[in-house]
Amino acid sequence: MTKVGIFGSGQLARMMALAVRPFGIEVICAGNKNDCASDVATVVEVDMSCEKSINNFLDKVDYATFETENIETEHLLNKENIYPPVSVLHIGQNRLNEKKYFNGNNMVTAPYKAVNSLQDLQNAVSEIGIPCILKTCCGGYDGKGQFVLKDSSYIEDAWNELGDQGQLILEGFVDFDYEVSLIGVRARDGQKLFYPLTENVHIDGILHTSTVPSKAQNLQIQTEEYMGNFLDKLNYVGVMTIEFFVKTNKNGIAERIIANEMAPRVHNSGHWTIDGATSSQFENHIRAVAGLPLGDVSYNKSVMVNCIGSMPDLQKTLKLPNIKYHSYQKEPRSKRKVGHINLVGEQTISQNLDKILGIIK
Numbered sequence: 001m002t003k004v005g006i007f008g009s010g011q012l013a014r015m016m017a018l019a020v021r022p023f024g025i026e027v028i029c030a031g032n033k034n035d036c037a038s039d040v041a042t043v044v045e046v047d048m049s050c051e052k053s054i055n056n057f058l059d060k061v062d063y064a065t066f067e068t069e070n071i072e073t074e075h076l077l078n079k080e081n082i083y084p085p086v087s088v089l090h091i092g093q094n095r096l097n098e099k100k101y102f103n104g105n106n107m108v109t110a111p112y113k114a115v116n117s118l119q120d121l122q123n124a125v126s127e128i129g130i131p132c133i134l135k136t137c138c139g140g141y142d143g144k145g146q147f148v149l150k151d152s153s154y155i156e157d158a159w160n161e162l163g164d165q166g167q168l169i170l171e172g173f174v175d176f177d178y179e180v181s182l183i184g185v186r187a188r189d190g191q192k193l194f195y196p197l198t199e200n201v202h203i204d205g206i207l208h209t210s211t212v213p214s215k216a217q218n219l220q221i222q223t224e225e226y227m228g229n230f231l232d233k234l235n236y237v238g239v240m241t242i243e244f245f246v247k248t249n250k251n252g253i254a255e256r257i258i259a260n261e262m263a264p265r266v267h268n269s270g271h272w273t274i275d276g277a278t279s280s281q282f283e284n285h286i287r288a289v290a291g292l293p294l295g296d297v298s299y300n301k302s303v304m305v306n307c308i309g310s311m312p313d314l315q316k317t318l319k320l321p322n323i324k325y326h327s328y329q330k331e332p333r334s335k336r337k338v339g340h341i342n343l344v345g346e347q348t349i350s351q352n353l354d355k356i357l358g359i360i361k
């Protein structure tokens with residue numbers, strides 16, 4: 001039986017394990033036994049700072065991958081059968097590197113400056129202008145580690161909030177019309193497939209809904225070219241996600257894209273693929289990692305609604321026809337992603353989306 005190791009044991013690892021169970025692929029996670037992947041996969045504790053502990057884990061599996069880019073990579077470099085290449089994690093681990101990488105590959109980003117002191121912040125604000133966002137370069141997610149400066153009186157507050165959290169970046173505030181993400185997958189033989197651009201709505205920095213197709217279908221080919229070049233250049237294997245801001249013209253047509261961030265992994269904005277695509281992002285990631293042929297990415301119109309804090313009542317939710325309920329079996333906690341609901345097909349969406357949004361509120 002093929003065994004795939006995943007660094008991490010949260011909901012993304014859980015969904016990868018569930019996706020390939022019908023293939024007879026066994027997933028073993030390096031993580032925390034209390035995490036939510038543990039009821040569908042074996043979870044072992046690995047000391048990421050200890051090469052011996054990592055080698056013990058790698059000896060148990062045929063291939064290994066990640067569910068998060070925020071891991072220690074010192075002892076992973078130069079190891080075989082880890083996909084995507086570990087060096088790629090370094091791009092996404094630091095917002096400054098990521099932006100430099102985007103710009104170096106002809107992708108437009110928000111203007112930005114590195115910030116290491118209050119003086120740097122003052123200079124960066126005068127250069128970039130107001131409004132702008134101060135962010136931690138590493139480790140922030142779901143809107144954490146970010147401070148929006150609405151005018152220059154916010155400079156000290158922003159510094160007091162984030163000044164002690166390592167390297168910072170000040171970004172110009174992009175006056176975008178909406179946000180989309182592109183999820184693509186590359187196999188070891190170089191074959192590439194892309195899901196349709198997904199339109200994402202965030203509330204308080206946390207993803208709320210993802211919808212396909214997006215209003216930016218006219219940008220599909222352009223964004224596929226950007227990501228395709230990336231994937232080939234990096235000799236990438238597995239799923240990659242890039243998030244973009246979209247600006248429309250006066251007729252409401254998507255005209256310009258601005259790259260926000262990339263993730264060298266499966267992504268929350270691709271959870272709709274479990275029910276809305278022939279092969280999900282989770283299945284395709286493991287197919288690529290395990291050297292299997294990629295699966296078809298044909299799709300139906302879909303909406304994913306994140307469940308933040310707690311899951312809606314199962315009884316009440318399943319009364320609505322064709323609702324796909326995904327609980328990660330996590331303890332309820334404020335702002336925590338604990339599951340999602342997928343709605344697939346025009347009729348299901350038009351009849352039930354408002355009701356689901358009402359139940360989830």
Ligand code: AMP
Nearest residue numbers: 110133141142143171172173174202205
């Ligand atoms: P991030 O963690 O960078 O993806 O930020 C979370 C969310 O905050 C994004 O999806 C946007 O909705 C918003 N955001 C982040 N950076 C910017 C920016 N430079 N301009 C406008 N909105 C932003």
